[in-house]
Amino acid sequence: MDPDLEAFHRIRFVMVETTHPGNIGAAARAMKTMGLSRLHLVNPKVLPNAEAVARAAGADDLLAAAQIHGDLVDALRGCRLVIGSSARLRTVAWPLLEPADCARRLLAEARQGEVALVLGRERSGLTNDELARCHFLAHIPTDPGFRSLNVASAAQIFAYELRRTWGTAGEQYTEETEQDPAPAEAMEGFYAHLAQTMTDTGFSDPAQSRKLLRRLRRLFNRARPDRVEINILRGILSAAQGKKTPGRFHKTDPSRSAPSTDPDGNAAGEA
Structure with missing residues (x-):
């Protein structure tokens, strides 16, 4: 055709x-x-x-x-x-x-x-x-x-x-x-997740946030994210809801490691 x-x-x-x-x-x-x-x-x-x-x-x-x-x-x-x-x-x-x-x-x-x-x-x-x-x-x-x-x-x-x-x-x-934006049903899933996260985190009162949600829809409709981007955004929302382990990617900074101690338990350099 x-x-x-x-x-x-x-x-x-x-x-x-x-x-x-x-x-x-x-x-x-x-x-x-x-x-x-x-x-x-x-x-x-x-x-x-x-x-x-x-x-x-x-x-x-x-x-x-x-x-x-x-x-x-x-x-x-x-x-x-x-x-x-x-x-x-x-x-x-x-x-x-x-x-x-x-x-x-x-x-x-x-x-x-x-x-x-x-x-x-x-x-x-x-x-x-x-x-x-x-x-x-x-x-x-x-x-x-x-x-x-x-x-x-x-x-x-x-x-x-x-x-x-x-x-x-x-x-x-x-x-x-040329981009491949997420289809309508994927966007609806994201908007429902966003609204729930806003409630769960205490950001907004669902009874008073209809206009706010419409503005957010306008923002993301204008951006037209693809499926991968929607998955990233929903992962962030899940983390904000506490569904991810806090601090799981934190790494120890070697420059801030504990000072060495002598056999008596005194830090190096202490009298």
């Missing part, structure tokens, strides 16, 4: 807790029109039904192949890059992309592995905790006086930008994509 075509088919659209099945069908139609095929649904309020099939207008094969997940963590398993779409900006600033840049990054990263675009709920979009699982936030510019954009319409815009950009992404992000 053509490497560019193979990359195109590694892009998954993840719809989170969609309320109206018709929107799922319309999103499937938007994807198929642009040649995309990977649809993942997180806890939809109603599973794809006759209304979804009708709105899909011939893309019912995408509906039949759609993967259903109980939570977003499972839907992102194996992804090296995750971009979340949101109509509103957040109090914790997140790296922000417009649709064209979003498409270029997804396509460039898909040459190396699985990637995902996450679309939120019709009424409220993505929660802050869901956004914290994304490396970037994609924002579609709209009229400030009327920001309401249907989730299927948003899917169409992103699908169009992906199709338009496909094959022309070039090497714009080559330096970033």
Whole structure:
């Protein structure tokens, strides 16, 4: 298979807790029109039904192949890059992309592995905790006086930008994509370990540290550590939790060795 075509088919659209099945069908139609095929649904309020099939207008094969997940963590398993779409900006600033840049990054990263675009709920979009699982936030510019954009319409815009950009992404992000960042599930394991260590060491109160944890997620999402680096970080966390033997690598400094003594027990040089 053509490497560019193979990359195109590694892009998954993840719809989170969609309320109206018709929107799922319309999103499937938007994807198929642009040649995309990977649809993942997180806890939809109603599973794809006759209304979804009708709105899909011939893309019912995408509906039949759609993967259903109980939570977003499972839907992102194996992804090296995750971009979340949101109509509103957040109090914790997140790296922000417009649709064209979003498409270029997804396509460039898909040459190396699985990637995902996450679309939120019709009424409220993505929660802050869901956004914290994304490396970037994609924002579609709209009229400030009327920001309401249907989730299927948003899917169409992103699908169009992906199709338009496909094959022309070039090497714009080559330096970033040459690394092999840890997948989403490895990062989730690290974040859970980090949160537990912060509690165990008395660094933070878990009831009051949600915003702090989101900031730390943003920090490590920006760094995009690989698996080896994540293992190193988790080893440090384990040591901080007391799961390693304290001082096990300390060595005696020869220059500070005990002074020699005479037969009476006096240190050399003492009267």
